[in-house]
Amino acid sequence: MNENLRIIRLIWLDSHISMDEMQFLDSVYELAVSYLDDERPLVDYQNFESLEKITDTNLQHGPMPYEQILLDIQHYLKYCVKTNQSGFMNPLWGGISTVALASELITSLTNTSMYTFELAPIGTVIEKSIISKMLGYVGYPDGAGTFTTGGSNGNMLGMLCARLKHNPMGMHTGYDNRNLVALVSEESHYSVVMAGNVIGIGKENIISIKSDSFGRMRADALAEEIKHLRAEGKDVFCVIATSGTTVKGSFDPLKELAEVCFRENIWLHVDAAWGGSALLSSKHTHLMDGIDLADSVCWDAHKMMGIPLICSSFLVKDESILAKVCNHTKSAHYLFQSEEKTNDLGHYSLQCGRRNDALKLFLAWRQKGDEGWSRLIDTYMKLADYVESKISLHARLELVSPREWTNICFRYSSEIIDQNALNKELRKRLMQNGNFMVSKAMIDGMYIIRLVISNPEITTSSLDNFIEEVVRLGEEIEKELPHK
Amino acid sequence: MNENLRIIRLIWLDSHISMDEMQFLDSVYELAVSYLDDERPLVDYQNFESLEKITDTNLQHGPMPYEQILLDIQHYLKYCVKTNQSGFMNPLWGGISTVALASELITSLTNTSMYTFELAPIGTVIEKSIISKMLGYVGYPDGAGTFTTGGSNGNMLGMLCARLKHNPMGMHTGYDNRNLVALVSEESHYSVVMAGNVIGIGKENIISIKSDSFGRMRADALAEEIKHLRAEGKDVFCVIATSGTTVKGSFDPLKELAEVCFRENIWLHVDAAWGGSALLSSKHTHLMDGIDLADSVCWDAHKMMGIPLICSSFLVKDESILAKVCNHTKSAHYLFQSEEKTNDLGHYSLQCGRRNDALKLFLAWRQKGDEGWSRLIDTYMKLADYVESKISLHARLELVSPREWTNICFRYSSEIIDQNALNKELRKRLMQNGNFMVSKAMIDGMYIIRLVISNPEITTSSLDNFIEEVVRLGEEIEKELPHK
Structure with missing residues (x-):
């Protein structure tokens, strides 16, 4: 289906025959399906000013053809945060349920x-x-x-x-x-x-x-x-x-x-x-x-x-x-x-x-059953146990708060540079690299990184990659930032 | 595409091979497209008790296959109000925008x-x-x-x-x-x-x-x-x-x-x-x-x-x-x-x-432009003018309030039976017939029917049909209800 639609679209563009609304809807659906299939970077990071510059937000007098709206949607999909990817561990939700x-x-x-x-x-x-x-x-x-x-x-x-x-x-x-x-x-x-x-x-x-x-x-x-x-x-x-x-x-x-x-x-x-x-x-x-x-x-x-x-x-x-x-x-x-x-x-x-x-x-709920929910929660808790123990065993990482749920509060610890500045920079680079998004908070004056397990795409292997990238970035920043 | 999916689904049902989630999503999309295409009665009217009886609301222990969820959705589509049809003139909104x-x-x-x-x-x-x-x-x-x-x-x-x-x-x-x-x-x-x-x-x-x-x-x-x-x-x-x-x-x-x-x-x-x-x-x-x-x-x-x-x-x-x-x-x-x-x-x-x-x-807005919105509002007002004048010219219908916007408040007037009872019954039958849904209100002790034009499917011809059905039902009820 996708391939056919793609060909049809090329024909339209070529022949200047305008898409009708059902063809438009089909094409949007096709974009949605490929969004679900693809592995993409979490975010193509741009600050507000540059994103505003490259986005056509003109609300004009006359109508625009469906082809243009389709391009708008493609632009939206390019610059939104891909909250369905495994590296998305920032807010208290993530992933996507097909049934929902x-x-x-x-x-x-x-x-x-x-x-x-x-x-x-x-x-x-x-x-x-x-x-x-x-x-x-x-x-x-x-x-x-x-x-x-x-x-x-x-x-x-x-x-x-x-x-x-x-x-x-x-x-x-x-x-x-x-x-x-x-x-x-x-x-x-x-x-x-x-x-x-x-x-x-x-x-x-x-x-x-x-x-x-x-x-x-x-x-x-x-x-x-x-x-x-x-x-x-x-x-x-x-x-x-x-x-x-x-x-x-x-x-x-x-x-x-x-x-x-x-x-x-x-x-x-x-x-x-x-x-x-x-x-x-x-x-x-x-x-x-x-x-x-x-x-x-x-x-x-x-x-x-x-x-x-x-x-x-x-x-x-x-x-x-x-x-x-x-x-x-x-x-x-x-x-x-x-x-x-x-x-x-x-x-x-x-x-x-x-x-x-x-x-x-x-x-x-119909699709999962009580059992399915139970398994989901248990899996999240096991993954949280896993990453907690990885952090606690790592010499350069420090757990900052005891854990009851799937929140893990930690930081990269350094004796030679300001730890708050380091962890703030670390979180930012994680995001700019496009692989992981996590949150932050202040606990007793410490800037900490908050990871949550609340995304069905997360696996032990995606968590391994996360820890690896955190440590690599921590070491990198330690070399760059001024020492105490 | 639709035909292919239909065949594929028949094969699944036959072979007991379970649908996967992308096939499920495709089938839901197919249902959505045919919902948009079809002309259906506004509502298959059931009271709460009977609707509860025929709806499987069981939230069970184990999982259910996607085929069942698809049946659930079909059931939902059967018993929901088809707010995209031209006869839907009940609340202050109606119709559906494909782009939205x-x-x-x-x-x-x-x-x-x-x-x-x-x-x-x-x-x-x-x-x-x-x-x-x-x-x-x-x-x-x-x-x-x-x-x-x-x-x-x-x-x-x-x-x-x-x-x-x-x-x-x-x-x-x-x-x-x-x-x-x-x-x-x-x-x-x-x-x-x-x-x-x-x-x-x-x-x-x-x-x-x-x-x-x-x-x-x-x-x-x-x-x-x-x-x-x-x-x-x-x-x-x-x-x-x-x-x-x-x-x-x-x-x-x-x-x-x-x-x-x-x-x-x-x-x-x-x-x-x-x-x-x-x-x-x-x-x-x-x-x-x-x-x-x-x-x-x-x-x-x-x-x-x-x-x-x-x-x-x-x-x-x-x-x-x-x-x-x-x-x-x-x-x-x-x-x-x-x-x-x-x-x-x-x-x-x-x-x-x-x-x-x-x-x-x-x-x-991108698709319509300022101009498109302007035309939409003007069209609604013209349709409201049209139906208002039809009502005011009809011997058995009575406008109950002067009009500024697209709300039209009126009632079927009768000298022989209780008008509030008549109009209440009239509104109910309209809905049960499945062609039109309108709202009601009390104005100075009068039970009135409120029609609004806020649905892009409404045309002069759908309004003609509406008036015709109102008058027919009014006459019918007048014969049935006890005279004063």
């Missing part, structure tokens, strides 16, 4: 919004079934859930549920937020602070609790801080625990935190955007022990489960709270049809227009 | 997040260019913008900008929201009330302003309400005007409202999710006169411009306010690389993981 990709095509093709059963009949049936499956893993048999616009949004929704439970009237009269306090671990994701800003409690009212050497929130420190804040007259309405922190991959001790929250009558929300997938593996599910004691949780399928962005679930134990937070039916007579009220998923969402993000997860 | 569909495939294929230039280099260049184009139409040459998760989210972002401008310290210390008031027209979208709940000012502090007979917010009523509220000690921080209301398609008089807001020093946000596309037509752009005097606006490309969900822009005149609302950089050392700071779009967004929603709009 196919589902995305179907979702866009059958473009609809999830707000009513009328507009999304089969989508509603599917979303309900996948949410119910996830509620089972979390241990909220009578709970409810929805797909949100991402973990940041899910954390905000958790805080909104907490605030509503704390003071149901505030939803109507408005909240005096100056006294409301939410507690998080010092390792938590920045979105929690941002959510504090959005819901109006202010950044200063998001207070960090000390964590242990693994980066886990300390339950004793939490209990103490609550006592202290209450003595100060502050109104603590929510604790946000993290299962799988962004940098270290730490899991807060949910059972202990839940005990404190239960005793103090405070809502416990769990940001399990990254670590929630531990639930899928019988071997590693213990990391999430106590999740059934929490009140709400967000869990991203677009991270470790490899579903394309966005696929982020929010699950809550008490269905009625979510319904109340999202209650707007009286003002939307034009949308909700009373006949189908209970099956309109819009009653459980803060969005009006909402894409069907459930289908891709549903079909990927 | 192809772009969606590319976006999912090259799955990335828009937060940093590093992860989305070419995506960043493209998003900046399309935002800049839209800022030009709106008249904010030094403004900024982002793609949000939908109009509801854009309206919330407008309110957050307003609140921050009003009281910059509240972002840090938390707001006493009980006194903060936002003003909207009584015809505004329910998402504004929901946003009031999310940002914590409470539903009661979203106050409706009287509108005129066209459904447009009255500037004199606004000025009076501000005076009144201030006398009561309320703190009015934001006015939300609507360009293109959901039911009637009314456009608030932006110039007059902007004058009031300027005089009273209040932020003016415009919900132009639906009507913003009037800017694209030199003939109809006057509906948005005064938009350049507002402070912020949301404008959905996934409505009248026909881009698949979600594609929703938020544009703001003062770039620095949006940057402040989204300021979280200090806590995200692991994400933002200082070298590329100014080009990391995450600095202008409340999302962390964010899909590339710009590409589909960019490529559709």
Whole structure:
């Protein structure tokens, strides 16, 4: 097929007969297939200015032929980051699931919004079934859930549920937020602070609790801080625990935190955007022990489960709270049809227009089965063990944090030059070489490299190559940079 | 190609040789192409219970072969609403753009997040260019913008900008929201009330302003309400005007409202999710006169411009306010690389993981050109004129609201039976017949049918068929329902 299309295209170009839209679509599909097949450098690195210069971003008065749009797409494919390659280990996701990709095509093709059963009949049936499956893993048999616009949004929704439970009237009269306090671990994701800003409690009212050497929130420190804040007259309405922190991959001790929250009558929300997938593996599910004691949780399928962005679930134990937070039916007579009220998923969402993000997860789950997910998580953990032990055994590499999940924080260590400058340069060269992309963070003033295993293309051999390139670059930079 | 694939599939099914993933992808693509080609009934109507019964939603322990996933997709395509057909006139969008569909495939294929230039280099260049184009139409040459998760989210972002401008310290210390008031027209979208709940000012502090007979917010009523509220000690921080209301398609008089807001020093946000596309037509752009005097606006490309969900822009005149609302950089050392700071779009967004929603709009714009959009809007307005005049000339049909945009609110009128019951039943039968889907609303106690022209498949002939079916069903129901 590909060869035929290529010939047809040459004929068009030659004869100046314009492509029609179906021929265009076929050609785009052909490009997609060859993108999946090829091994390419991760990125053809250009800075913003040069990339802007070589990209035709002109939005002109008249129309352009499909041939030009095809060239635009080829240009896009040339300069995007090839997140499906094995060397892509930068954010908390990578690789591509063919089933999920196919589902995305179907979702866009059958473009609809999830707000009513009328507009999304089969989508509603599917979303309900996948949410119910996830509620089972979390241990909220009578709970409810929805797909949100991402973990940041899910954390905000958790805080909104907490605030509503704390003071149901505030939803109507408005909240005096100056006294409301939410507690998080010092390792938590920045979105929690941002959510504090959005819901109006202010950044200063998001207070960090000390964590242990693994980066886990300390339950004793939490209990103490609550006592202290209450003595100060502050109104603590929510604790946000993290299962799988962004940098270290730490899991807060949910059972202990839940005990404190239960005793103090405070809502416990769990940001399990990254670590929630531990639930899928019988071997590693213990990391999430106590999740059934929490009140709400967000869990991203677009991270470790490899579903394309966005696929982020929010699950809550008490269905009625979510319904109340999202209650707007009286003002939307034009949308909700009373006949189908209970099956309109819009009653459980803060969005009006909402894409069907459930289908891709549903079909990927059908194809993999529980077993397949379990195997995926176990494989990732084994690969993380493997590369961790390689790093710890290597004289020039230094692990910077104990490990619980598939995050590995390390650096190239040098006694003769500034280590932060070295590792920063090292990360940059890795990317510019086009073989590997990894993230970075600061831990106790140290610039560290963060590697994550969350891409089905990663193998022991690709990790060997990675370590080899890191060491080679480290040695190279050590020779170039000024000595201390 | 299609025929070959069909034969290959028959061979597999026969020989029990399992499909591989690329053969699966080819077959899904084939299904997509035939979905685009076929004329099908809009929907094979089933209620929730029966649809649940005939759908295999089992998420089992073991894996399933690709053949089964293909059957799942066929089932999905059978029972979804065919939103690409000409009879689909229910929500504020419909039809399918081939270029945008192809772009969606590319976006999912090259799955990335828009937060940093590093992860989305070419995506960043493209998003900046399309935002800049839209800022030009709106008249904010030094403004900024982002793609949000939908109009509801854009309206919330407008309110957050307003609140921050009003009281910059509240972002840090938390707001006493009980006194903060936002003003909207009584015809505004329910998402504004929901946003009031999310940002914590409470539903009661979203106050409706009287509108005129066209459904447009009255500037004199606004000025009076501000005076009144201030006398009561309320703190009015934001006015939300609507360009293109959901039911009637009314456009608030932006110039007059902007004058009031300027005089009273209040932020003016415009919900132009639906009507913003009037800017694209030199003939109809006057509906948005005064938009350049507002402070912020949301404008959905996934409505009248026909881009698949979600594609929703938020544009703001003062770039620095949006940057402040989204300021979280200090806590995200692991994400933002200082070298590329100014080009990391995450600095202008409340999302962390964010899909590339710009590409589909960019490529559709390249293909259509300004001229193409203009023609699209003008055609929609002509079709709306056409059907409006047909309805007004028909003895049994009654227009229920004056018209400014492509919304047409009408009902079948009857003197012998309850008109609300009749029109409700009429709408339902239309859908069950599978030829047409339209929306409904209540206007002054009347159950009305809302038709919108926002689907490129609609023609005068499809509208003729629609009117014919409405009249036929009206007569049929009139005979069946009990007389007054």
